[in-house]
Amino acid sequence: QVQLVESGGGLVQPGGSLRLSCAASGFTFSAYTMSWYRQAPGKERELVAAITRAGASLNYADSVKGRFSISRDNAKSTVSLQMNSLKPEDTAVYYCKARGAYIYWGQGTQVTVSS
16 A cells, blocks of 8 residues: 655754655655645645656755755655754645655654744
């Protein structure tokens, strides 16, 4: 069965860093474009970053450019999001998404940036 399991979320102070990971199983990971989305309370889900099947980053939200970096390891079926210089406005539930023949979503991991 298809699974996308995010991990690495938590509480961090402004200016701190977190690394999110998403472990995929049940489908051909290397055939899917992977991306990270986030959804803050009362707001719509938004794209944070996306990466091609071969590992080239596609795009980043303007709000995270220069601070976040997406990467993938096709051998391990994982996609990661390195988040640096975190701000309170980065607080959200972060979701992993796979897009290819089908679309799959993870269950999300909470990131809270607060002092």
